[in-house]
Amino acid sequence: MAKILFINPVVREEDDPRHVPYGIALLAAIAMREGHLVQVYDENAWRKGPQVLHSVFNADRWDVIAIGGITTAYGSIKNIVRQARRECPQALIVLGGGVLTSLPREMMGFLPEVDVGVVGEGFITFPEILAxxxxxxxxxxxxxxxxxxxxxxxxxxxGxxxxxxxxxxxPYPAWDLFPLEEVYFPNSQVLFSEEGMLAKRRLDINMSYGCSLVCKYCYHLGIAGDMRYxxxxxxxxxxxxxxxxxxxRSIRYHSPEYVVGLVKYAREKYNIDFVVFLDENLMTMDQYSKRTWMSEICRLWVEAGLQPTCLRDGIEHDEQCTGVHWSGTSHATLCNPEILKTMRNAGCSHLVYGYESFARHVMKTIGKGATPQTNLRSFFWTLEAGIRPIPNQIIGFPNEDFxxxxxxxxxxxxLGIVVKPFFATPYPGSEWFTVYRNRILEQYDGDLESYLLDLGDATRITAVISHNFNAVELLGLxxxxxxxxxxxxxxxxxxWRNNHGIKDGAPSTLYREPVQEVAVTKITQQKVATG
Amino acid sequence: MSTLMKGNFTPAQAVESAPQQADSLEQRFEKEALKKLGGSIAFVAKKKVLWGDEVDNQDATE
Incomplete structure (x- = not known):
């Protein structure tokens, strides 16, 4: 049996560590189920640096050092694999996750220390490597x-x-292998709702994989059927x-029984009071199930005794409330008032909406299948249901104008929206990255790795893809x-008009691409929830 | 004695701080979210929402 060291690299260094890495927690559970010997060192949680990593690498003779994460963890991964190679020359270094999947050849070039990369989903591939x-x-x-x-x-x-x-x-994620009491539970607060603010023991869960929509800025990690060879x-x-x-696209989701069973397990074992569902888009799944999936999860949630007492008793939430509140992601066009009310009754406190923009001509170009009108409609439906809509916005779209x-x-x-918009960012794996790759590289002197190292969570400006505004203009605006x-x-x-020779009254844009319709997506479903 | 005002003499009238009402949970949340505004932290100031907008269903299916 292989002796495996999983390392979770640092991500979003500017913030406290808040999320147990779900993929690593699942892969660790799979490896243990197969009988392997597993240790996890969560550098993102501990942030102790190379000295402690030195002790970790020398704590045993590792057969495998497994590391992975999203693209913005690249800088940390680069440092960790370098040290791992130096200190554990015998170990097989395996890299997976979104960071490798979006640019597999480039990553293997940037990181010569890595022996094997896992492209796309690792649930089957990784245990086969171990075997x-x-x-x-x-x-x-x-x-x-x-x-x-x-x-x-x-x-x-x-292949x-x-x-x-x-x-x-x-299997259920191996949460036991992560510093829950030391790091993650003290950082449970999620400032998206009153209930999230008061959360004391939160865990995150993924109940589905994929999204039917084709937003041009999204990268689905190669696990949404979005990847082609x-x-x-x-x-x-x-x-x-x-x-x-x-x-x-492929649409996959856990059965309602699995989801509620997992939450019940987490409640009993860790006494959790809040769950963030990390899913890309809960409403895609609900629509695909013909509106049975989400309502069945909510029904089972209440039946399992997970419904928060504030909602059960119709009183305001406070620190005395028991039960499990939760949050997730919604979509302006795919939600409806009935499901939102049902979700609220089961404990949903807030839903993240990528409203992105309230400009019709911008929304037409981004492949989201939403309009300013559906944004408005869902906004009021969500508030009426008693759920806080999180109204994310983006500035710097290719055709963003005055x-x-x-x-x-x-x-x-x-709408009373208080927001500091993200900057439109072409992450590797997204359509924008494919379309604007040359333009991105021009901004980084042709050096792709510099761009990867610069990427964060889109709160800072990186590569600009606006046809109308440069970085300075976007920051100021x-x-x-x-x-x-x-x-x-x-x-x-x-x-600006004087500079660009555009008269008053004419559209303030240099964007000349034809507006594309939302394309028809080829979707397959790999598991139908039975409820 | 109140220390709201400081000076080198004693004013004719004392200034006392008015008792402050504790924030509601909603106010507490919105204040906290505002401090961390940016990135994924965005919120709706519920008291500022203008209700009653009609949504054109034809536009909504665009």
Missing amino acids: MLDAGGRDWASIDGTISRTADGGLFIS QRALLEDLDTL ETDANEDIQVAFDQPKNYT AAIYDNMEAWKK RELMLNFDYKRIRAYEQY
């Missing part, structure tokens, strides 16, 4: 879903790994994601928007 290691083999190329090094120094991408069909075969002119396999008018800025400010004022400073924005618009 091969146990058997004394090293033929990673024969395992689907890997990228490995060839004898001549090249890279080999094996595409099929997604796990029945998600309910997954294509052969290039040199007969080499390239991993591809969303491209204009070329989208694929009209869009005014539309957004009007909506914020009318955002600040003026926050202060509802129409006077200065209008004055700058005049200056």
Whole structure:
């Protein structure tokens, strides 16, 4: 049996560690189920640096060092694998997650210390790697879903790994292996709702994988059916994601029984009082199930005694409330008043809506399948249900213009929205990245790795893809928007128009691409919730 | 004695702080969220919402 060290790299260094890494927790549970010896060192939680990592690497003779994360963890991963190679020359270093999947060839080039990469979902691929290691083999190329090094120094991408069909075969996450009492429970607060603010013992759960929509800024980690293997002119396999008018999706979700069973287990074992559902879009799943999935989860939630007492008794929430509140993600067009009320009754406190923009001409170009009108409609439905809508916004879309800025400010004022918008960011794996790759590289002197190291959570500006505004303009405009400073924005618009030779009254844009319709997506479903 | 005002003489009238009402849970939340505004932290100031907007269903299906 292999002796495995999982390491969770640092992510969002500017914030406290708040989320147990769900993927690593699942892979650790799978590895233990297969009989392997597992240790986890959560560097994101502890943030102790290279000295403690030195002790961790030398705490035993590791057969495998497994590391993974999202793209913005790249800087930390780079440091950790370097040290791991130096200190554990015998160990097989395996890298997975979104960071590897979006750019497998580039990542293996940037990180020569990594022996094998897991492309896409690791639930089957990773235990197969462990089994091969146990058997004394090293033929990673024969395992689907890997990228490995060839004898001549090249890279080999094996066959595409099929997604796990029945998600309910997954074990419960190995939460015990993470510092819950020391780090994660003290950081339980989520400042999105009153109930989230008072949360004392929160855990996060993923109850579905995928999203039917084709937002051009989204990257689905290769686990939403969004990943395709294509052969290039040199007969080499390239991993591809969303491209204009070329989208694929798989919809997968756990059964309501699995979800509620997991929450009940977490309640009994850890006395949790809040769950954040990390799912990309709960409403996609609900619509796909013909509106049975979410309501069945809510019914079972109440039946299992998880409904918060404040809702059961119809009183205001306070510290004395017992039960489990929860939150998740919604979609402006796919929600409806009935399901929102049902969710509230079961304990839903807030739903994250990527409203993105209240400008019709912007919304038409982003593939979201929502409009300013559906944004408004869902906003009021959600408030009426007693749930807080989290109205996320983005500035710097390719066709963002002054009209869009005014539309957004009007909506914020009318709806009481208090927001500091994200900057439109073309993350690797997204359609924007594919479309604007050359433009991104121009902004980083052709150095892709510099761009990866610069990426954060889109609160800072990185590569600009706006056709109308540069980084300085976007930063300034955002600040003026926050202060509802129409006077200065209008004055700058005049200056901008003079600079670009665009007359008053004409659209304030240099964007000339035709507006694309939301493309029809090829969707397959791999597990139907039975309820 | 109140220390709200400081000076080198004693004013004719004492200034006392008015008793403050404790914030409601909603007010507490919105104040806390405002302090951390940015990134994914955004919120609706419920008292500022203008209710009663009609939504055009034809536009909504666009």
